[in-house]
Amino acid sequence: MTRRIALTFMALIVTLLVLAVVPLGLSMTQRERTSFRDTTEAADRTIAAAAEEHLSDHRSPASMRRLLEQAERAGDCAAVFDAAGRTVAATGCPGRTGEGDEEDEAADSWGDLAHQVLVHPKTATRERDDRLIAAAPIGDTTHPVGVAVLSRSAEGMNDRISAMWGRLALIGAGGLVAGVLLSVALARWVGRPLRAVDAAALRLGEGALDVRAPGGHGPQEVRRLASTFNTMAARMEALIHGHRAVVADVSHQLRTPLTALRLRLDLLAAGADDATAGEFAGAQEEIARLSRLVDGLLAVSRAENAVPRPVPVRVDEVVDDRVTAWEPVARERRVSLTGRCGAGLTAYLGAGDLEQVIDNLVANALDAVGAGAAVRVEGEATRERVLLRVVDDGPGMSAAARQAAFRRFGNPEASGSGLGLAIVHRLATANGGTVRLEDTAGGGLTVVLELPAPPSQGPPRGLRAGS
Known part of the structure; x- marks a missing residue:
């Protein structure tokens, strides 16, 4: 500019x-x-x-x-x-x-x-x-x-005519030099505060909620823009901090009575007869389900209210780690779980977000497929994005269920809490990515994530398989 x-x-x-x-x-x-x-x-x-x-x-x-x-x-x-x-x-x-x-x-x-x-x-x-x-x-x-x-x-x-043209040329050259200096000074006067506002907006988008644009420089319109940006940033900081405080308070207020209720039921079940103990066991299962539901809601709230600070994340290493962590669960359910990514594949997103995304997608896939099925986690790089796919050959999902899958409790066909895909969607969009659901060739469901890649991200240098 x-x-x-x-x-x-x-x-x-x-x-x-x-x-x-x-x-x-x-x-x-x-x-x-x-x-x-x-x-x-x-x-x-x-x-x-x-x-x-x-x-x-x-x-x-x-x-x-x-x-x-x-x-x-x-x-x-x-x-x-x-x-x-x-x-x-x-x-x-x-x-x-x-x-x-x-x-x-x-x-x-x-x-x-x-x-x-x-x-x-x-x-x-x-x-x-x-x-x-x-x-x-x-x-x-x-x-x-x-x-x-x-x-x-x-x-x-x-x-005399030559001397006159010489004087006019000197006047023109002097005017041009003065104009160049004036234009550069004007451009810097206008451009510097705009660049400062742009840098502040970039840092705010990366999660630095306390960043503010310097004011009092440049034209009146630019100063007003910086003031408006600072007001917006302050309100956003207060809003996000308020949401985080609410999430923390809700987490504390809900977990404590649920834990106390479970302990009381354990004590009551210890001295009860068989029929009563069975009822207590059913109540404990409902409390456990309620605890999982509360955990899911809190996870969605954190994902919605968080402003991630992107960092380079090795996708291939995270996929290998999460596949290894879920392998015992998959083996117990007699499901084949594999991971395959380009070596050195790197995405640009908040620290720890990719682990949560993969955990939720793998958990959903393992819950959806039956014994003898297969789940694959695949990653590759394009020109400006990183593609991550979680592919299963289970029963798949209807068109109506796919349209509502990313809303809280939106999937009526979900076997769990129905919050896993909502968490994935919130984390992906918060990091500047996208997520969509597709049918797997031959039957099943494929979750496709498009994540931002660092500026230096290139095509994968090869493929390696993880168990």
Whole structure:
């Protein structure tokens, strides 16, 4: 964003400089050329006025010659022609003093211009060899008695124009440098607080509930954004801490009376007859079921209220560990339990969350399948995600049951508490992943989890099987 703001501001400054400096330079160049032409024509008309006194009034040519000498000292060259085109007086001139073709070409140019003015009596100008030649009629503009021609070098004018463009270029370069510095400062002024808010939002999403964005910097809108973010973060922190406190209180308040009730039933059952002892045993089973239900509800609440701080987790190691832990249960139920993951497969999620997910999925699968069935835990890496599948060949699940499976007690076909898939769903979504249910080819149910992978996660380097 900082780069885009700086580039946009620089492009705007360059456009403004081009639109302002270039037309100004062209206008000043045109003004300089016009001024040079006007002064040259004015000097030529002055010589023509002095020459008129000599050619028309037959006075002394002293005034005309004095003007010609002044023009020569100024670096100009001039000549006076009569009505027949003959040279009356002239100064030395680089364009007229030469040898051979150069002198003839210069004489022809002056003669042609003088003839043009005699035919069409009005001041005429021509540019030749970096010089401006002006010719003015002498005497009556209807019947001129001669022509005064003045040639002036344009080198001084060109030097002034070059110097003017140089000054404009320096002004433009200075404006561009100042604009670059201003644009970078503006971009940083706007971009730094936005980056700070972005970093704070990232840390908040990773579970740092006490993070706050620095305020008091940048434009008013950015400061207001930081203030709004901090208010949101504070309310979220208070809400989550409140939920955690409720979960802890409920856990304590429910577990204590359930434990006391179980102990009382044990004491009563010890001295009761067989019929009464059987009733006490049934009551103890209901209390055990109630305890498992409370544990499940607390697990779901913790999953909902937790904000995990993602860390790299070796999926292959966790799968091997959990398969090994559940192997005795599977062997007792005569179910084949295997795990197969790519070596080095790594996901990015909260510490301990993957273990809970696999435990719940394996427990559900073992409860659903019968003797002789198989349960497989498979993992692989894609471009940006880690896929984890728990596949069984049990009875499967109806479409209606799959739609409600991730809600608390949503699956009417569940043999247990109906909270296992709800816990899996909460943990997966809290870590930025997804979970879905699919039919296993040939019958059964497949649970597919998509978990975020670390930025460096690549494809699996191989496969290894776990018992």
